[in-house]
Amino acid sequence: MKRAARYVIFYAALLGLWTLLAELKIWPPYLFPTPWGVAEALYAGFQDHTYWIAIRVSMQRVLIGYSISVVLGMILGLGVASNKFLEETMGGLLVSLQSLPSICWWPLALLWFGLNQNAILFVVVMGSLLSVTLAMEDGRKQMPKIFGQAGRNLGAKGFKLFWYVLLPASLPFIVSGLKQGWAFAWRSLITAEMLYLSLGLGQVLMMGRDLNDMSAVIAVMLLIIAIGYVVDGVVFKGMERHLQNKWGLAPAS
Amino acid sequence: MSMSAHTVPRHYPIPGEARTSSRETRLGPVSVGRPERTLSTAVSKVGLSEICLSYRTQADERLLALDHINLQVRAGEFVCIVGPSGCGKSTLLHLIAGLQAQTSGQVLVDGHPVQGPGTERILIFQEHGLFPWLTVAENVEFGMKIKGVRKAERTEKMQHYLRLVHLAKFEKSYIHQLSGGMRQRVAIARALATEPDVLLMDEPFGALDAQTRDLLHDELERIWSDSGRTIIFVTHNVREAVRLGDRVVLLTFRPGRVKSEFPVDLPRPRSLEDPEVALAARAVLDELRDEINRFLEAEYSAGVKPRIKPGDEA
Numbered sequence: 001m002k003r004a005a006r007y008v009i010f011y012a013a014l015l016g017l018w019t020l021l022a023e024l025k026i027w028p029p030y031l032f033p034t035p036w037g038v039a040e041a042l043y044a045g046f047q048d049h050t051y052w053i054a055i056r057v058s059m060q061r062v063l064i065g066y067s068i069s070v071v072l073g074m075i076l077g078l079g080v081a082s083n084k085f086l087e088e089t090m091g092g093l094l095v096s097l098q099s100l101p102s103i104c105w106w107p108l109a110l111l112w113f114g115l116n117q118n119a120i121l122f123v124v125v126m127g128s129l130l131s132v133t134l135a136m137e138d139g140r141k142q143m144p145k146i147f148g149q150a151g152r153n154l155g156a157k158g159f160k161l162f163w164y165v166l167l168p169a170s171l172p173f174i175v176s177g178l179k180q181g182w183a184f185a186w187r188s189l190i191t192a193e194m195l196y197l198s199l200g201l202g203q204v205l206m207m208g209r210d211l212n213d214m215s216a217v218i219a220v221m222l223l224i225i226a227i228g229y230v231v232d233g234v235v236f237k238g239m240e241r242h243l244q245n246k247w248g249l250a251p252a253s
Numbered sequence: 254m255s256m257s258a259h260t261v262p263r264h265y266p267i268p269g270e271a272r273t274s275s276r277e278t279r280l281g282p283v284s285v286g287r288p289e290r291t292l293s294t295a296v297s298k299v300g301l302s303e304i305c306l307s308y309r310t311q312a313d314e315r316l317l318a319l320d321h322i323n324l325q326v327r328a329g330e331f332v333c334i335v336g337p338s339g340c341g342k343s344t345l346l347h348l349i350a351g352l353q354a355q356t357s358g359q360v361l362v363d364g365h366p367v368q369g370p371g372t373e374r375i376l377i378f379q380e381h382g383l384f385p386w387l388t389v390a391e392n393v394e395f396g397m398k399i400k401g402v403r404k405a406e407r408t409e410k411m412q413h414y415l416r417l418v419h420l421a422k423f424e425k426s427y428i429h430q431l432s433g434g435m436r437q438r439v440a441i442a443r444a445l446a447t448e449p450d451v452l453l454m455d456e457p458f459g460a461l462d463a464q465t466r467d468l469l470h471d472e473l474e475r476i477w478s479d480s481g482r483t484i485i486f487v488t489h490n491v492r493e494a495v496r497l498g499d500r501v502v503l504l505t506f507r508p509g510r511v512k513s514e515f516p517v518d519l520p521r522p523r524s525l526e527d528p529e530v531a532l533a534a535r536a537v538l539d540e541l542r543d544e545i546n547r548f549l550e551a552e553y554s555a556g557v558k559p560r561i562k563p564g565d566e567a
Contacts, residue, residue, distance in 0.1 A: 149352050150382035154396040154447060155372040164399070168386040247385045248429020 033215040038222070041215035050204060051223060058189060058200040059227070061117065065124030066185040069132050070178065072125070077136025077174075078166070091137070094130055102127030102188040106195060120192045120200075127188030128181040135177015139170035172243050179236045186228050201227075297361070298328040298483045299349060299451055304358035306344060318344060319355070320508035328450075331477055331484045333494035335537065336504030336512075337545045342487045343379075345509070346453045349485065350376040362451065372396055375444040376453040379460065381436045383428045389415070389439050390424040396447030414442040417476060434465035441473070445480070454486045458493070467525060470496060474522055491541060495534045496525050503540055506548040513540060 015035055022034040029037065045051040080086045080094070105126040109119040143166070151165030193202025201224055208216035243249070304322040307315045318341045326332050334342045347353040349360055351370040360367040362374060375396075383392050393411045402410075415421050418438035428436060437457055444452055458466045474497065477484055488494050494501045501515040515537050519529050 146378055146380060146382040147384065149347075149376075150378065150384070152352060152370045153350055153376050153382075154443070155370070155399045157370075160399055164395075165384070169384070171386070243386075246427050248427065 030212055030214055033218060037215040038218045041213070041219040042222070045204075045216065045219060051220075054199060054201045054204045054220075055223070055227065057198070058193065058202070061120055061193075061200060062124060062185055062189045065121045065189065066128055066182060068121070068125050069128040069181055069185060073129050073132025073181065074136045074167075076129075077133040077138075078140055078162070080133070081137040081140035087137075094133055098130045098134070102184065103191045106192060115196055117198075120189065120198060123192040124185050124189045128185035131177055131184055132174075132181040135174040135181065136170070139173030139177065140166070142173045143170045172247055172249065175236065175240055175243060179232065182231060182236065183228065186224075186231075190224055297325040298330070298363065299326040299485065300324070300359075300361040300364070301345075301349070302359050302361065304345070304348065304355050304360065306341065306348070306353075306355050317508035319348075320510045322358070322504075322509065322511055324502060324511060326451075326483060326485060328483055329481045331486065331497060331499045332502060333486045333488060333498030333500070334502045334504060335488060335491055335494045335541060336509065337506045337541065337548060338489060340504040340506050340544075341509035342504055343455050345504075346376055346455050346485065346487055349451070350374055350453055352376070372400065372447045373449050374451045374453060375447055375449040376455060377437075377440050377444050377457045379456040381428075381440040381457075383436060383439055383443065385428045387428075388424065389420065389426050389428070389431070392428070392439060393443045393446045395443065400447070410446055411442075414446045415439075417445070418442045418472065432465075433461050434469060437461065437469060438472070441476070445476070445482075449482070451483045451485065454484060456488050457486075459488070459490075466493075470525065471522065473497065478521065491537045492525055492530065492534045495519075495530050495537060496523050496527075501537055503537060503544070505544055512544065 018035055022029070022032055022037075026032070033041075042051070076090075076094075080090055102123055105123050106119070109122040113119040113122060147165055147169040148161070151161050156165055189200070190202040190205070192198075193200035194206050195202075197203060201220060205217060205220040205224070208214070208220060301322050301324040304319055305317070306319040307317045310316050322345065324332075334345065336342050344353065348355050349362075349367065351360075351367045351374065362371075367374075384395065387395065390408075390411050393414055394407045397407045397410065412421065412424075415424060418441055420435060420438055420442065423431065423435065423439075428439070431439065440457070458469055461469065470493070473484075476482075486494070486497055491501070495515075495517055498517050501517060503512045503515070504510065505512045515533070517533055519527070519533065523530055
């Protein structure tokens with residue numbers, strides 16, 4: 001309860017400061033909108049379905065892109081972790097590629113796929129694939145060997161061994177990597193969407209700029225933050241808590 | 254009086270066989286034939302013949318871990334393998350389980366060479382190796398699920414084996430909610446549920462407190478005599494070996510060789526505190542101590558190769 005109180009106080013103060021600065025009218029309202037201006041923009045955006053459509057389109061894209069990343073990343077990561085040659089060669093390449101911002105793939109994606117959805121998906125995959133791969137590789141190495149041995153001992157091999165033993169055994173070690181991969185996927189998506197007429201949240205954000213509508217810009221920024229936060233807090237926190245309960249990793253409560 | 258002077262095991266009176274093979278081993282690996290082919294008409298449940306295992310060290314030298322191991326285990330026999338740490342006794346179990354491959358020699362189960370893991374040989378690990386993401390019930394059912402056994406049959410067997418280890422009430426628990434002793438019992442239930450012919454146990458009770466261990470000794474002895482399964486049990490605890498085994502096999506320090514075998518001809522059920530168990534353990538311990546001393550001597554006089562005098566037991 002105390003924590004809730006702290007939250008309320010902090011956000012109330014933030015909102016108060018925002019209102020105060022806006023009311024002082026140091027900057028014109030079209031550059032520095034009031035909180036209720038943003039709230040109105042949010043309401044209007046949902047009212048005329050622009051935001052609903054944008055959210056649906058963006059979520060669809062990020063889900064497809066992220067799913068591809070997770071599947072590919074797990075295969076790649078397992079491959080790299082279980083093969084010394086791949087580990088020595090591709091391991092280093094993957095780490096160095098991670099320093100490349102995902103939007104740098106955009107020109108390449110445009111030439112390969114043209115100005116369409118696939119180009120966006122490509123950027124999303126490139127943005128999140130590496131963190132999933134590296135997480136899987138690391139998870140496979142951190143995972144105690146005994147699980148694989150016990151699984152094989154009980155008759156599991158091939159895909160069954162991977163699905164019923166290696167994957168669940170490495171989950172606690174890769175969940176943070178999966179989470180990071182999600183964050184990268186989400187950011188890459190918004191960035192790519194800002195670059196062309198894409199219907200997604202990124203485009204709606206740019207539309208606010210084009211119309212000189214600062215309230216709408218901030219409203220969409222809040223939406224992007226909120227969605228990222230909800231997925232992180234609900235999906236990944238839930239997954240972590242679930243794993244902690246099963247494995248007994250949870251701090252004593 | 255040495256234990257090796259005792260008569261043959263009570264349960265499986267095949268005279269002389271164990272003694273013969275241990276004498277031969279002492280003479281050196283070269284002279285050992287393949288006793289399962291020549292001496293016995295019946296095929297052994299588990300037969301190790303001329304097992305060698307060598308590793309390549311980082312300095313690119315070959316390190317011999319197991320040296321011409323020969324061992325025959327009869328169906329339904331309870332064999333305990335003891336030896337100083339690092340003698341390769343755990344590795345031997347991994348070879349029988351098919352989780353690791355020997356450099357040369359053969360592991361035969363029912364006369365067929367082992368090629369990879371198989372559910373007729375289940376290994377119980379020292380750190381239990383249970384799956385923390387599954388409940389107790391799901392752990393016990395795991396082997397059956399992989400095999401494709403139907404759910405109803407799985408549940409029935411799972412409940413049966415959990416009752417057998419007195420854990421029927423813990424079906425829905427996760428592994429971390431159980432004590433060390435309970436975990437080992439789940440591991441035993443999980444192994445039994447795949448209905449293996451051979452149970453391989455790698456110091457399964459090493460990390461448990463004395464009371465829990467005593468209890469599990471009793472349970473294991475009961476399960477073994479009820480089910481008639483073959484058990485190969487590795488431990489560094491000589492008393493435990495004598496308390497449980499029909500036969501105790503002593504391995505030498507690296508490279509691991511079969512140094513001698515001690516048939517344990519004591520009435521069951523036994524207890525760790527039985528004076529007969531203590532007495533029998535002493536005989537094994539004397540030879541084991543020799544082995545440890547020889548190793549220590551080698552280790553403390555660095556660079557000096559260990560002298561191995563044949564037949565200098567106490």
